[in-house]
Amino acid sequence: MNIILLGPPGAGKGTQARILVEGRGMVQLSTGDMLREAKDSGTEMGKVVADVMAKGELVTDEIVIGLIREKLEQGGGGFIFDGFPRTLTQADALADLMDEVGQSLDHVIAMEVNDDALVQRITARSTCGSCGEVYNDMTKPIPADNKCTNCGASDFKRRADDNEESLRTRLMEYYKKTSPLLGYYHAKGQLRWVPGLGEIDEVAGGIAAVLD
Numbered sequence: 001m002n003i004i005l006l007g008p009p010g011a012g013k014g015t016q017a018r019i020l021v022e023g024r025g026m027v028q029l030s031t032g033d034m035l036r037e038a039k040d041s042g043t044e045m046g047k048v049v050a051d052v053m054a055k056g057e058l059v060t061d062e063i064v065i066g067l068i069r070e071k072l073e074q075g076g077g078g079f080i081f082d083g084f085p086r087t088l089t090q091a092d093a094l095a096d097l098m099d100e101v102g103q104s105l106d107h108v109i110a111m112e113v114n115d116d117a118l119v120q121r122i123t124a125r126s127t128c129g130s131c132g133e134v135y136n137d138m139t140k141p142i143p144a145d146n147k148c149t150n151c152g153a154s155d156f157k158r159r160a161d162d163n164e165e166s167l168r169t170r171l172m173e174y175y176k177k178t179s180p181l182l183g184y185y186h187a188k189g190q191l192r193w194v195p196g197l198g199e200i201d202e203v204a205g206g207i208a209a210v211l212d
């Protein structure tokens with residue numbers, strides 16, 4: 001089964017993708033993670049995208065479609081597309097790529113949240129630099145012993161673009177360029193809404209109900 005997790009920044013896509021990877025052996029394809037990796041390792045492409053990402057704007061369709069193409073051509077399945085597609089051009093490209101590799105898209109899960117919750121989540125969020133476990137200052141603080149509950153590492157990071165100014169741009173990019181995908185996938189009969197505001201387990205239950 002291949003799915004898209006769709007929602008604004010801070011909706012919990014990454015957290016839910018990790019639960020699906022652990023619980024169902026699915027494969028998370030996060031273009032945000034791929035771009036951050038390219039940026040951190042200082043590749044040519046990484047240098048090109050660094051500035052755009054810091055501002056909270058979208059990088060070009062060509063770059064992210066290339067990243068996804070590379071992953072899909074490696075084979076496998078059970079993909080969770082997390083943060084991709086973000087534009088109608090990317091959505092069309094994904095449909096073509098899936099055809100090319102003989103895969104299909106089963107569900108597009110739209111996570112329903114409100115902007116106040118997003119701001120609260122994003123400005124309070126940090127992740128384990130070693131395994132990617134997500135923490136939140138209010139709801140899931142970093143343990144007192146400063147060790148990740150998942151892997152034991154003590155390397156917590158805050159994303160450079162998790163600040164109010166960049167977030168404002170990221171939200172506007174979402175509403176202008178990504179939210180039209182809700183209509184696109186609705187028209188294709190693939191859109192499923194899941195409440196994204198509850199506890200992590202409740203949201204995961206909503207997603208499981210769709211998948212099962």
Ligand code: AMP
Binds near residue numbers: 086
């Ligand atoms: P994310 O981790 O999904 O929040 O993505 C972080 C940043 O990476 C975004 O704000 C964009 O600058 C860039 N990015 C990630 N995925 C895409 C995409 N599918 N299209 C364009 N830009 C993207």
